[in-house]
Amino acid sequence: AQKVTQAQTEISVVEKEDVTLDCVYETRDTTYYLFWYKQPPSGELVFLIRRNSFDEQNEISGRYSWNFQKSTSSFNFTITASQVVDSAVYFCALNTGFQKLVFGTGTRLLVSP
Amino acid sequence: NAGVMQNPRHLVRRRGQEARLRCSPMKGHSHVYWYRQLPEEGLKFMVYLQKENIIDESGMPKERFSAEFPKEGPSILRIQQVVRGDSAAYFCASSPPAGAYEQYFGPGTRLTVT
Numbered sequence: 001a002q003k004v005t006q007a008q009t010e011i012s013v014v015e016k017e018d019v020t021l022d023c024v025y026e027t028r029d030t031t032y033y034l035f036w037y038k039q040p041p042s043g044e045l046v047f048l049i050r051r052n053s054f055d056e057q058n059e060i061s062g063r064y065s066w067n068f069q070k071s072t073s074s075f076n077f078t079i080t081a082s083q084v085v086d087s088a089v090y091f092c093a094l095n096t097g098f099q100k101l102v103f104g105t106g107t108r109l110l111v112s113p
Numbered sequence: 114n115a116g117v118m119q120n121p122r123h124l125v126r127r128r129g130q131e132a133r134l135r136c137s138p139m140k141g142h143s144h145v146y147w148y149r150q151l152p153e154e155g156l157k158f159m160v161y162l163q164k165e166n167i168i169d170e171s172g173m174p175k176e177r178f179s180a181e182f183p184k185e186g187p188s189i190l191r192i193q194q195v196v197r198g199d200s201a202a203y204f205c206a207s208s209p210p211a212g213a214y215e216q217y218f219g220p221g222t223r224l225t226v227t
Contacts, residue, residue, distance in 0.1 A: 033214045045156075045204060045218040052214075091155060095214050099169060100146065100158035101206075 002027045004094050006104035013082050014112055021077045021107045023092030029053075034068065034075045035093040035101065045091075051075065082111045115140065117207050117219035125225045132192040132199070134222045138207030145188040146216060147180060150202040162188060195226045 003026040013019045025034065036048040049059065051068050059066045063080045079086055089108045093101045118137040126132050138145050143164050148156040149172075161169040162182035173180065177195075182188040192199055202223050206216035 037218075043202065043223070044220045047217070050215060093156075095216075097214070099144070099161045100172070101148070101156070101216060102158070103148075103155040105155040 002029075002094050002096055002102045004092050004102055004104035006090075006092055006107050008107045009105075010108040010110065012110045012112065015083060016081050018078060018080050019082050019109065019111075021079075021090050021092075021109070023075045023077065023104060025073050025075065025092070025094045027094060027096050029096040032094060032096040035095070036066065036075075036077050037091045037093065038088045039091065039106070040088040048077075048090075079109075082109075084111050084113055087111045117142075117205060117217050119203075119205050119219035119222050121222060122220060123223050123225070125227060126195045127227055128196055129194050132195050132224055132226075134190040134192075134203050134205075134224070136188040136190070136205030136207075136219060138188070138205075139217055142207035142209050142217075144208045144210065145182050146206040146208075147188075147190050148204045148206065150204065150221075152201070156204060159190075192224075195224070197226050200224055200226045 005024045008022055032053045034051045038046040038048055049066055056068050065078045067076045087110055089106045091106045092104045095101050117139055120135050145162045147159040149159055150156045158172040160173050160180045164182055165184050177193045179191045202221045204221045205219045208216045
């Protein structure tokens with residue numbers, strides 16, 4: 001069975017702090033994709049990144065970076081120098097080729113000025 | 114190139130009424146997925162459709178819920194005799210025939226049952 005765990009329900013930081021959102025996944029498939037989505041207060045889902053199981057290189061995009069470690073089945077997301085606009089719920093998701101995405105329960109990030 | 118469109122964005126229904134949610138996939142996409150997000154929860158898969166076919170409905174409640182994706186027109190998620198517990202955000206996603214690992218989400222329909 002596939003499962004995604006986001007143990008952090010809510011995180012509060014002050015602007016300019018760095019913050020890491022944890023994601024641990026479970027699957028027996030050797031080929032799979034991992035995703036992060038952002039859900040701002042307006043409610044839509046914003047795609048942030050996709051990573052396939054054969055590519056363990058870390059990725060950086062501006063203030064965002066992702067650390068994929070197959071050895072620990074983790075795909076963590078770090079926001080550097082957080083901003084108030086980063087306040088949102090962040091979802092980690094897994095796709096193993098059976099088409100459906102399996103989502104974690106989300107981490108609510110609150111960034112205060 | 115328009116993204117995935119869903120309408121209505123907000124829908125209010127009284128208990129016992131029917132709710133119809135529409136989803137128009139991105140141009141060139143022939144795969145549609147529906148997900149439900151209950152209040153304060155993550156998204157849960159409901160159903161996966163291709164044109165005129167239901168491929169996987171393992172996440173659909175057994176009663177009152179149905180989905181279709183006709184040859185022409187949008188995909189429809191239909192909820193009959195709605196109950197308060199159906200209040201949720203319903204998201205549609207689409208993907209192209211190849212590269213189905215990547216799904217593009219619509220803005221969602223927020224259903225409120227009074």
